[in-house]
Amino acid sequence: MGATVVGDATRFEVWAPDADRVHVVVERSDGDPLTVELTPTEPTDGPTSSDATWSATVDGVGAGDRYRFRLDEGDLLADPASRLQPDGVHGPSEVVDVTTFPWTDAGWAGVPLDATVLYELHVGTFTPDGTFDAAIGQLDRLVDLGVTTIEVMPVNAFPGHRNWGYDGVFAYATQASYGGPLGFARFVDAAHAKGLGVFLDVVYNHFGPEGNVLPRFGPYLTDDYSTPWGGAVNVSGRHSDSVRRYLIANAVGWVTDLHLDGLRLDAVHAIVDPTARPFVAELTAAVHHAAAEAQRDVLVTIESSSNDARIVTDVGSGGWGCDAVWSDDVHHALRVALTGERHEYYAGYSGVDDLAEAWRHRWVYRGQHSTGFGRRHGSDADHVDHRRFIAFSQNHDHNGNTPLGNRLLHDGGPGDPRLRLAAAATLLAPFTPMLFMGEEYAEPAPFPYFVDHGDPDLVRAVQEGRRREFSGVDWEGGVADPAAESTYREAVLDPSIVERSDEHRHVLDLYRELLRIRREHPVLTDADAEQDVTVDGFVMTVRRRSNGTESILILNFGDEDAGLESSDVEVHATVLDTSGATHGALAPWSARLRVAR
Known part of the structure; x- marks a missing residue:
């Protein structure tokens, strides 16, 4: 959907099921716009299919050119599948060719969950x-x-x-x-x-409410439901197959x-x-x-x-x-x-x-x-x-x-x-x-x-x-x-x-250290670790065990001492290994934390 650069031309495609005629109007540097009529595509599942679109390939149009669609003899409208609105949501759409971007991430495999x-x-x-x-x-x-x-x-x-x-x-x-x-x-x-x-x-x-031209092209929204922020998107009513296609192709x-x-x-x-x-x-x-x-x-x-x-x-x-x-x-x-x-x-x-x-x-x-x-x-x-x-x-x-x-x-x-x-x-x-x-x-x-x-x-x-x-x-x-x-x-x-x-720097140091502990502690990296969570007043203790190693997280949300021996825990928010020593230095917060309520 939208504008796709194909060699020295651009293919325009739009879904407008209720239109009798559709034109694309391309702005040109000489001020004289180029107007081209689009033709209906072959319906995908029958002569009355609402999935049918309008399309045309226009020679001499490429990245950087601006355009709008006109349905029947109506207003000029931005493309519902526009890749760029250089002058804002009320202006024309711009042809963009992302295929020319010089990517350097060929070996990138993503980040697993x-x-x-x-x-x-x-x-x-x-x-x-x-x-x-x-x-x-x-x-x-x-x-x-x-x-x-x-x-x-x-x-x-x-x-x-x-x-x-x-x-x-x-x-x-x-x-x-x-x-x-x-x-x-x-x-x-x-x-x-x-x-x-x-x-x-x-x-x-x-x-959003301002600049939304999609309902003028087709039933992207439905009156059957509503949201706190505006009309609901039509994913289950008549013509919703095309709305789903629009959103899924976007994703x-x-x-x-x-x-x-x-x-x-x-x-x-x-x-x-x-x-x-x-x-x-x-x-x-x-x-x-x-x-x-x-x-x-x-x-x-x-x-x-x-x-x-x-x-x-x-x-x-x-x-x-x-x-x-x-x-x-x-x-x-x-x-x-x-x-x-x-x-x-x-x-x-x-x-x-x-x-x-x-x-x-x-x-x-x-x-x-x-x-x-x-x-x-x-x-x-x-x-x-x-x-x-x-x-x-x-x-x-x-x-x-x-x-x-x-x-x-x-x-x-x-x-x-x-x-x-x-x-x-x-x-x-x-x-x-x-x-x-x-x-x-x-x-x-x-x-x-x-x-x-x-x-x-x-x-x-x-x-x-x-x-x-x-x-x-x-x-x-x-x-x-x-x-x-x-x-x-x-x-x-x-x-x-x-x-x-x-x-502020001490807070940053703590976040770095906690993320390091999360990344390196053998129990915290094991999704199958056994977990036991207990609460005593305002103190929540989490014991996790994996392959003979135990981590202990103690969070004291109260304003009283948790009653823990200093040899057992140095802070109320830490991870311990089986020796009872803190796993990693959490300085400068090596003393007990008291939380005012």
Whole structure:
């Protein structure tokens, strides 16, 4: 779909099932546009097939040329499968030829799940320049940290120059202000050269509200369902075969064209699909097939609030075959244990006891009643490998779902011992860990929600919506204006702070050491290690055994001494080997940690 360079020509193809005539209009340097009529393709399964597309090959058109489609005698519209919107979502599409990119990663095989340590970042705020090329300059410090895989928040084209990425309207187009598809290719190639994998967060549950021309081409959306963010994507209604093809081809294209190592599918619980073959399972199978052909490890990870073990159960056992799923249960239980927060979605979690339940059973809610959902929630997942659950103490949502976008325990500063507990509970857990950018050195910059919409009415609606979202809780400090450029600028990272502050540098040292322990300890590297999790008051103890070696992780979330002999443990968040000595130096925190509640 879209524009494909073929020698000295470009082939244009678009799905528009209700159109009687379709033209492509190519801009030319002399100002006189070239208009070419497209012809219907042969239907794939009958004379009335809704899968039929319109196509034409136009000589003399190549990379860099800009174009739009016209349906019947209507407006000029950008391409639903545009690879680049150089003038923004309201402008023309640009022909891009990614096949000419000089890749240097021929020997790259990807990162397997058991070696994956994720690092979520937002391209726009990761560096002051907010581009892929600028982000390349930060890769060495991620390698030094010990993460193995970068997870990039959505980069498909969105309105303006600043956005979280979930308001994107062209699934195939890489945001121009970040550097476009070729900038993304440079970033991926550079990451692979340093041994880092790259995932992309993709949004297939809705499209953004501004600049979305897809409904004018065909029934990409459905009125049968809705999402909190806009119309639901049509993956199960009439003509949904073509919508699925559009999205699945997009997912596969990220793997084949941009050499990505994995995808994170946003909020699949908002994709309503009662069909016999779930859309997400079909997409996952297609991505895995493309990975096999490329002879690379490519992972499909899922965000879902459903606690449905079928998502990460193999296809042969009746599951969807996805590689991993985010575990909000781990985050929520950990946050309550650290902070005592009980508002909104934290209300259904008890803290340390529930954290232990999640460690034992992958997540907390496995079919019992949930106060948040007002019903029984979740399913048993004891049969699923712990590594197929992604755990974190921070991410974009849980920082952004506060009025000012404050990070976890921001009031305590980098010296807050609870940050060390959060790090140990994430990085030494049996799950696949994920860090949120800047967490590793206690970055003070917030990560509030921000937009750059051009429609004043839409801007006001977003501002009012954010104020309304936080009106029911006694928050302090007001609500960050999502449309203010200052809100965006205040979120930009400053990793150089570790050069000016011993406290921030000490946090970074701890993260490095914990990741080293995770990578090297013989028990923590064994997915089949036996595990025993106990709770005594606010103290959670995890004993893991493998091949005669035992590791002990002790997390004290209380404000009292845990009553442990100093000869048994030096800190309340550490790993011990069978000799009783700490496995690796955790200086400068070699004394007991006391956590104020």
